[in-house]
Amino acid sequence: MAPSKLMTGDNLNDVLDAISGGTLKERTAGLDQLTVWLDKKGKSTLAALGDKNYHRIFEHLFRCALAEKQSYYGGKKTTAAAAATRLSKCAEALRLALNHGAAKLKRKTVVAVIDHVTQTLPAPDGEYVEPLLKDYVKSLSGLLNHQSNAEYLATALGANAWLSCLDFCIDAIASYVDSTERDASIRASPGPGTASIGFSSRSSNLSQMAARQIQRGTVQDLLQCIYLLVVPPNAPLGKRSVDLSKTLIQVLQLRHLGMSQVTQLAFASINVLLASFQADDLTLASNLARDVVPLMTQWWQGRNVSQDEMLNSVRDEMLKTMFLIHLHLERLVCRDGSVPVRRDVEDLAEALWVEYSRRDLRSQLKLDDLTFIPHRMPRDYFTLHLFGLRAHNRDGERPWALVQNLALLEQILWKAHKQTRLPSPDEQPRKKRKAIGQLSRIQEKISGNDAIRRTSLQLIPFLQEIEAFTPQENAYILSDLASLISNKDVVTSSWAMLASSR
Incomplete structure (x- = not known):
């Protein structure tokens, strides 16, 4: 049978009326035509x-989705199957419309979309409306993705829409995470067995059912939404x-997700x-720092970085994380004396030492850089x-x-090491202990193989910049450099000369 004249025309209003008020056949045809259009x-x-x-367009799609949702859950199997098809078409049309029109939407429309998606996706049985899930999250x-929309949500109506959207994303990811197997094969990592940030217990079978619907691609889209909301x-x-800290740490503990944009977004x-x-809530910042260190060790994989842009982008984010948390780690290790955190910091430092030293010289810091x-150079460069990095040298x-960052970690470890071997007051009058009596990690690395030695030589100027060593300790190191x-x-001798020049 030929399609009706109504469904073959380009009249948008007629198509929309068919979607929200026509017969089931007209509704299906209208959704098809709108999607193609x-x-x-x-x-x-x-x-x-x-x-x-x-x-x-959104109003008619929303009415159609709500009507089909009732049919999907209230009808027979054949009715539900047909309703599922129309729900999928609704979701696809919404996604396409938002991809084209997100930049043109006013505040009322933005809030209407958020309210509809977050209120319509949850199903009566505790799951999500599966035919809508993938494309609604992409919507x-x-x-x-248009930042002005996220900025408006952050202030409108007491940020209620922003909170609703963020809570939806957090709950969806949490239901996926909590139902995922956390046995040794999935969580075999140097990470802590118990996170410092307490995790809420979500017992329900409902969350497990919901999580079965959420696939890896949807998790990535949910994390993309979270990132766009927090930026x-x-x-x-x-x-x-x-809540955000808990969820993001949980995601990073799921090794089966692999190195992907999920890791980068987290x-x-x-x-x-x-x-x-980090300066306003020291307790939360310290706990987050404590939990993320072993996860960085886990994800800092020893692979060739030159041809893997995804791995590079994830490592870029981890390097930012290290810089942001190094003062919290210093406090935890040196002031609070946390032995577990000190071990985690040492593990992370070793991972960086090993991976960086194995790189070919083109992927390391070069004198030509x-x-x-x-x-x-600008002060913030x-x-x-x-010395400094040449301007516009992205590769360097x-x-x-x-x-x-490795220098910052080594400074923490050296401070902690010196604190653990400080003599008691009774020992002060005795014969002075030589600093060389306990070799610094840098001195140990200098005496290592050629690759490790080159890395240690590059590290010394950075350590000297942050005054990691006393003048006496610098003198001992200088004797090793001579x-x-x-x-x-040539590379070794050049870096040794540079390290000796301060």
Whole structure:
């Protein structure tokens, strides 16, 4: 049978009326036509649509989705199957409409979309409406991808819509995480057995049923939504900082998700959180730092970085995390004397040592990357007293950041080491102990193989910049460097000379 004239025309209003008020056959045909129109029509046609046009499209799609949701859960199997098809078409049309029109939406329309998605997706049985789930979550991502929408949600109506959207994403991810097997095969990592940030207990079979519907791609979309919600500078992160921290740590503990954008988004969101509250909520920041260190060790895989951009992007976020938390780690290790955190810091440092030293020289920090007139560089750029990174040297930023962070970790370990071997007051009058009596980790590395030695030589200027060593300790290190200046390896001798020049 030929399609009805109504469904073959380009009259948008007629198509929308068919979607929300026509027969089931007309509704299906209308959804098909709207989807094709949104997907295939040229940008010039869609460019003419404004907020009112999109608001009308959304209203009709919402009515259709609510009606079909009732049929999906209240009808027979055959009725439910047909309703599922129409629900999928509704979700696809909404996703396409938001991909095209998110930048044109006004505040009322933005809130209407958030309310509909977060209220319609949960099902009566505790699951999610499966035919809607994938594209509805993508619809949220498409809406939030226009930053002004997320910024408005953060302030509108006491941030209620922002909180509703964030809570929905957190709950969906938590239901997935909590139902996932956490046996040794999945969580075999150096991570702590018990997180410092307490986890809420979600017992229900309902959350397990919901989690079975959520696939890895949907988890990634949910994390994308979370990241887009927390990035705006006016986001009220304090209202959900604890819940967000829990959820993000839980995601990073799921090794079966593999190295992917899920990992990158989780670390990126943690960095936004840390930057926002690390000086205001020291307890939460310290707990988050404690929990994330072993996870960074876990995800810092010893693979060739030169050809793996995803791995590089994840490591970029981890390097930011290390820099944000190093003062909290120093407090935990050196002031509070936390032995478990000290071990975790040492494990992370060793992971960085091993991986970086195994890189080919092109992927390490090179002398050609440096400029020796750092006073001409901006103050907030990559500079030390002796040298700086050449301007616009994007390839050199990653190895510089790694060496700098490794120096910060080594400083923490050296401080902790010296504290544990301080003599008691009764021992002070006795013969002075030589600092060399307990070799620093750097001195041990200098005496290692060629690759480890090169890394240690690169590290010394960074350690000197943050005054990790006393003058006496620097003198002992300098004596070790003297013999390396004449090393046959040009790279080794050059870095030894640079490390000795302060």
